[in-house]
Amino acid sequence: xxxxxxxxxxxxxxxxxxxxxxxxxxxxxxxxxxxxxxxxxxxxxxxxxxxxxxxxxxxxxxxxxxxxxxxxxxxxxxxxxxxxxxxxxxxxxxxxxxxxxxxxxxxxxxxxxxxxxxxxxxxxxxxxxxxxxxxxxxxxxxxxxxxxxxxxxxxxxxxxxxxxxxxxxxxxxx
Numbered sequence: 001x002x003x004x005x006x007x008x009x010x011x012x013x014x015x016x017x018x019x020x021x022x023x024x025x026x027x028x029x030x031x032x033x034x035x036x037x038x039x040x041x042x043x044x045x046x047x048x049x050x051x052x053x054x055x056x057x058x059x060x061x062x063x064x065x066x067x068x069x070x071x072x073x074x075x076x077x078x079x080x081x082x083x084x085x086x087x088x089x090x091x092x093x094x095x096x097x098x099x100x101x102x103x104x105x106x107x108x109x110x111x112x113x114x115x116x117x118x119x120x121x122x123x124x125x126x127x128x129x130x131x132x133x134x135x136x137x138x139x140x141x142x143x144x145x146x147x148x149x150x151x152x153x154x155x156x157x158x159x160x161x162x163x164x165x166x167x168x169x170x171x172x173x174x
Contacts, residue, residue, distance in 0.1 A: 018166070042134035048073050049123050049134045060116040060142045066095075068123060070105045078105040082126040085109065087138070089119045099126055116142040 041050045050069040058064040070081050084098030095111050113119070119138040124131050 018163075040136045042136070043073050044134060045125075045127070045130075045132040046073055047071070047078075047125055047132060048075065049125070051121055051123065051136045051138075053138060058113055058138065058140045060113060060140055062112065064111050064113060064140075066109045066111055066121070066138075068107050068109070070102070070125060079103065081105050083107075084124045084126075086122045086124075087111070087119050088122070089115065089117055094119065099124070113140040116140050 040052075041048060043049075048071045050067075050071075052067045054065040054067065055062070066085070066087075068083070068085060070083060071077055081102045082099050083102055084100070085095065086093060086097075087095040094113070095109070097107075097109050100107075117140060119140060121136040121138055122133060123136070124133045
């Protein structure tokens with residue numbers, strides 16, 4: 001005699017689907033990162049200037065790491081670059097870094113954005129008697145970090161709740 005769950009759904013069918021889902025999850029062996037949302041690249045004057053933020057979408061009042069990288073246009077690391085960074089929101093200057101000698105072409109700068117909104121990051125590279133500059137956009141939001149955290153929590157606990165619910169809803173064999 002076959003047992004049924006809810007509207008004539010065969011219990012063995014439900015168990016088969018659960019086993020397939022669990023096997024598929026176990027088979028995931030490689031996860032690839034996606035490009036950073038808030039990263040940008042600008043090529044000028046023989047340089048490739050990249051800027052990114054961690055977290056990808058900075059939140060108002062949260063610590064943000066601004067990551068700058070300067071390479072040649074063919075991605076070779078450059079040594080001893082003098083650069084500066086200025087971040088503005090409207091006419092207000094919110095961060096100034098440098099000019100400073102960067103030994104390996106990479107620098108991380110911590111900053112806390114006090115307000116949400118649109119910011120402009122201006123990177124200047126000082127080369128002999130000229131200045132090479134690039135401008136980047138940085139979006140800072142008030143809401144995204146709490147929404148993102150909520151989505152992570154829901155996505156972690158939903159399968160657990162589903163499995164526990166199925167365990168108690170499926171009658172035990174005697």
